[in-house]
Amino acid sequence: MNDNRPIGVFDSGVGGLTVAKEIKRLLPHENIIYFGDTKHLPYGDKSKETITKFTTKITKFLIKENCKAVVVACNTATSNSIEEIRKAAKDTLLIDVISPVAKKVAYELHQKIGVIATKATVNSHAYQKYIRKYNRHLKVIELATPLLVPIIEEGFRNTPVSRHAIESYLSYKKFEDIDTIILGCTHYPLIEKEVNSVFQGRVKVVDSPLIVVNQLIHEMEKNNLLGNTPDPEYHFYLSDYTENFAKLAKQFFGKSIILEQKRL
Amino acid sequence: MNDNRPIGVFDSGVGGLTVAKEIKRLLPHENIIYFGDTKHLPYGDKSKETITKFTTKITKFLIKENCKAVVVACNTATSNSIEEIRKAAKDTLLIDVISPVAKKVAYELHQKIGVIATKATVNSHAYQKYIRKYNRHLKVIELATPLLVPIIEEGFRNTPVSRHAIESYLSYKKFEDIDTIILGCTHYPLIEKEVNSVFQGRVKVVDSPLIVVNQLIHEMEKNNLLGNTPDPEYHFYLSDYTENFAKLAKQFFGKSIILEQKRL
DSSP: OOOOOOEEEEESSSTTHHHHHHHHHHOTTOOEEEEEOGGGOOGGGSOHHHHHHHHHHHHHHHHHTTOSEEEEOOHHHHHHHHHHHHHHHTTSEEEESSHHHHHHHHTSOOSEEEEEEOHHHHHHTHHHHHHHHHOTTOEEEEEEOTTHHHHHHTTOTTSHHHHHHHHHHHTOGGGTTOSEEEEOSTTGGGGHHHHHHHHTTSSEEOOHHHHHHHHHHHHHHHTTOOOOOSSOOEEEEESSOOHHHHHHHHHHHOTTOEEEEOOO | OOOOOOEEEEESSSTTHHHHHHHHHHOTTOOEEEEEOGGGOOGGGSOHHHHHHHHHHHHHHHHHTTOSEEEEOOHHHHHHHHHHHHHHHTTSEEEESSHHHHHHHHTSOOSEEEEEEOHHHHHHTHHHHHHHHHOTTOEEEEEEOTTHHHHHHTTOTTSHHHHHHHHHHHTOGGGTTOSEEEEOSTTGGGGHHHHHHHHTTSSEEOOHHHHHHHHHHHHHHHTTOOOOOSSOOEEEEESSOOHHHHHHHHHHHOTTOEEEEOOO
């Protein structure tokens, strides 16, 4: 028995594409519906109420589109609104981007973990709380890096602009002796190479999309939700069309994707 | 007869401070109430409806605070919502940041004018429309430079980050032969020196805050609204407290200012 309903994925913008791309790689026979709330990005500076309003609306939309699972591919949404999103998702399988990563990291050998994320995620201290739930001896240092999402959304990756901003953030005094860093925003894997080049191999960068998608696969297997579509469809809804999104989505998913503007 | 009621000024964040500072310089005996809607910045990526909702609320608040004049120190608000703001302001003197600049520029000797602004301002083509109203022979090239507001709000002025972003934007092909540039966002005078250093004196940068405040003075004189407070009060309301705002406000207005968080 196979379940060929789509997997729903959402984020404020292109960030969640790093998770969606990993889903495509590890689950190549699944249809995917992606919602990018580009009209309201960045989420990272918004209030909990506002984030909850948009993300529960998107979740309801994805369920109406018949999704068999929903991946909250946004750290800000997870850290601020996961309970409300869970309610909106009702019985549908829901995967978030923080708890699988926190659990995995907590059981590995680390001394001191750095987390870079949006203001809203850092203010919620979600990583600290989740990681300490599993291992209360770990040191977790969280740093808000609010310019990185605009830099990525506006297409300034791999330029002197991104390089200097990343260098400036990562020179944070309390990061001096970290051995591991979590990119606590789904946008940030897009600048993983640049982060790595600042640390020059000294610090391990956690592969969050891989961990999240492994968790998704595990839960889908358990619930008999795996599909076997030979030629899956990748459908992208955007609350506001942006060139940068279209470009990146095509780069990750090929040119035959469906891109559609959708009022939220 | 003097009128010592305050002048109201508002913007999404620190940008309007460039106008408020000019008011303080040219009208040193006026009380000022400033509203910075830092919770909802940046306005530049938002829809017209959203911008209108926030800016009319702020205008009503300033009028309730007994302001004798309101300066819309935000290009995005002016270009998207000025009619609705005018209604909200009722009979109170209202000054916007685009029409005085467009009028002044239209009557001077220029061949080709560049405008850098937020996406929302560029999409409205407000500068093109206003300038051509006075002089339909002028060439006006508008360019959205959306990373500049986050760069300024996050404290990255005068760093390699701002320098590279500005260089990248200003290398826009259609800007090659402009003789004048309008900084079409009240944040941008904060990077005026950096813009100048890219053009190396080849292009005239329009001093928008000066033009706007001259218009304000002219209208205040006409309407007998000038004040003579010997020791004026500078009161700043913020919808969300940010370090960067506090720092810049103190730098411009001294340490005795009043800073207050205010729910919008």
